[in-house]
Amino acid sequence: MGGAPNIREVALRAGVSVGTVSNVLNRPELVAELTRERVYAAIAELGFVRNDSARQLRVGRSRTLGLVVLDVANPFFTDVARGVEDAANQHGLAVILCNTDEDPVKEASHLDLLAEMRVQGVLINPIDTDGRIAALRDRGIPVVLFDRRGDTARECSVAVDDVLGGRLAATHLIETGHRTIQFVGGPLTLQQVQERHEGASEVVAARADVELTVLTTTALNVAAGRAAGDRLAADRDALPSAVFCANDLVALGVLQALTHAGLRVPHDVAIVGYDDIDFAAAAAVPLSSVRQPRQQLGRTAAELLFAETTEAEHEHRQVVFDPELIVRDSS
Numbered sequence: 001m002g003g004a005p006n007i008r009e010v011a012l013r014a015g016v017s018v019g020t021v022s023n024v025l026n027r028p029e030l031v032a033e034l035t036r037e038r039v040y041a042a043i044a045e046l047g048f049v050r051n052d053s054a055r056q057l058r059v060g061r062s063r064t065l066g067l068v069v070l071d072v073a074n075p076f077f078t079d080v081a082r083g084v085e086d087a088a089n090q091h092g093l094a095v096i097l098c099n100t101d102e103d104p105v106k107e108a109s110h111l112d113l114l115a116e117m118r119v120q121g122v123l124i125n126p127i128d129t130d131g132r133i134a135a136l137r138d139r140g141i142p143v144v145l146f147d148r149r150g151d152t153a154r155e156c157s158v159a160v161d162d163v164l165g166g167r168l169a170a171t172h173l174i175e176t177g178h179r180t181i182q183f184v185g186g187p188l189t190l191q192q193v194q195e196r197h198e199g200a201s202e203v204v205a206a207r208a209d210v211e212l213t214v215l216t217t218t219a220l221n222v223a224a225g226r227a228a229g230d231r232l233a234a235d236r237d238a239l240p241s242a243v244f245c246a247n248d249l250v251a252l253g254v255l256q257a258l259t260h261a262g263l264r265v266p267h268d269v270a271i272v273g274y275d276d277i278d279f280a281a282a283a284a285v286p287l288s289s290v291r292q293p294r295q296q297l298g299r300t301a302a303e304l305l306f307a308e309t310t311e312a313e314h315e316h317r318q319v320v321f322d323p324e325l326i327v328r329d330s331s
Contacts, residue, residue, distance in 0.1 A: 005046040011160045013042035055270070064094045065305065066114035067265060068107065068124040071221065072099040074249060075277040077125075077200055078296055080146065083298025084123060093120065100127060102187075102219065110131055115139060116198050121305040123298075127190075139326020142308040146301040148191055150318055158297050158319045162192050163255055164289040166199020169244045169272045172288070172325055174203065178242035182229045184254060186216040193220070194309040196274060196290075200244055212243040213240065220246060225253020232269070233261035239269060242331070248273035248280045248289055253287060255330065270331040286328035293321050 007025075016035060023030050024039040031039070038121045069077040085095050096119065098110035104127045111132045115124055121142040126133065133143050133155075143155055150157030160331045173181055183200055185193050191211075192271050197214065204212040215231065217224035225245065232239060232254070245251035253274030258269055267273055273280055276291035300319055308314045 001023045005048045007048070007050075007219075010039065010042045010048050013046060014038045028204060033169055039156060052062060062117040062118050062120065064096050064117065064119045065302070066096050066098060066110070066116075066117075066122040066124075068098045068100060068110055068122060068126075069313065070100055070125050071219075072083060072097065072125070074220070074247070075279060076247065077277045079277070080298035080301075081296035083295035083300075085298075086166075087264060087294070087299045087302035087306070089248070093158060102190075111126050111136060115141060120309055123301050123305060125224065142305055143327060144301050144305045144308070146297055149320070150316075153201045156301075156308060156316045156318070158294045158304065160297065160321045160323050162195035162323070163199040163202070165274060166196040166244075167200075167203050168199075168325040169196075169274070170200035172327065173242045173272060173331065174207060174210055176270070176331060178240075179211075180240040181210065181242045182213045182215055182232070182240040183228035183244050184217060184225070185216045185248070185250055186218060186224075188214075188216060190220075193302065196244075196246055203252070217246075217250060220250055222249050222253040222256070225250035226257045227253070229254035229257025230261070233258055238272045239263075242270040242272070245271065245273045248275045248287060251289070251330075252279060252283055255287065259284065266329065266331050269273075272325075272331050276326050277323055280326075281328065283330075285330050288328045288331040289326050291324045291326050297321065301325075 007018055007021050011021045020031060021039055023038050028036055055229045065088055074257055081097060088095050100107040105126050115136055121144055122136060124142050136143050145155060145157040147159055149159045183197050188194060192313050201212060204210045215228050243254055245254060251271050255265055255271055258265055267280055273287050273289040276289040280287040280289045304317060
């Protein structure tokens with residue numbers, strides 16, 4: 001027989017009806033053990049792989065989750081995805097990873113495609129909470145926000161207290177003697193960036209002898225950090241004694257630029273990053289960073305999504321983790 005084996009061929013090989021094979025695949029508890037074994041043996045001999053499309057059309061959803069992230073190149077999101085996948089595997093589901101590049105048009109396109117694919121739910125670190133997320137919910141597709149706090153009435157969310165994270169970073173720098181601190185990161189329209197800056201600002205506002213300035217970047221990656229570091233190094237008369245970066249990738253870029261310019265970290269400029277990705281500890285000057293529980297964040301978001309799809313009386317929850325400051329050589 002040519003082509004991929006089908007369910008009729010499995011039934012013929014096992015000597016059973018097509019309905020029996022269907023029961024073995026979908027409701028094996030209804031089939032006698034010896035019959036199940038004959039069907040499984042036929043499946044193995046033929047190399048049969050079930051086509052799930054028809055079943056998805058019947059039940060109205062697939063065995064997949066959508067995970068929409070800002071930047072798949074950022075190790076923070078890689079770790080979050082690992083946590084999501086670990087939880088999804090335990091529930092027999094696969095994860096479709098979508099990268100927005102912080103572009104609201106790409107985000108909208110991904111959400112439309114995931115809706116067409118009838119995913120069981122969507123986990124998203126959103127740029128734009130416009131009508132598309134509401135439209136997913138209207139179609140019965142639950143949405144859980146991660147790394148961003150949600151609205152208690154509409155959705156579950158999992159986040160880290162980024163205001164507290166900003167406070168931890170600024171307090172550490174002030175306690176180690178720094179009086180001129182620059183916050184580096186952006187765009188400032190991102191909620192996470194806003195809250196990290198807000199926390200640092202609250203600490204500095206209580207000190208008349210400390211100044212906090214802002215150097216905005218267009219992205220949260222190493223290249224943007226290098227560009228910011230080049231700007232800092234070019235005006236040494238205005239050089240701050242410490243830099244607090246909105247994430248570790250920016251901090252690593254700043255570190256590279258300052259070191260290339262002949263400045264010493266932390267002697268000339270101290271640096272604190274955010275996320276505590278694996279590369280932070282492995283940098284030429286090990287990077288101090290505000291640690292987020294990245295994999296736990298992903299696992300928790302996925303579990304909230306599974307709860308929403310299975311609980312008859314689901315109550316939306318907003319889970320907030322506390323960050324932790326990890327001090328290394330850079331500060």
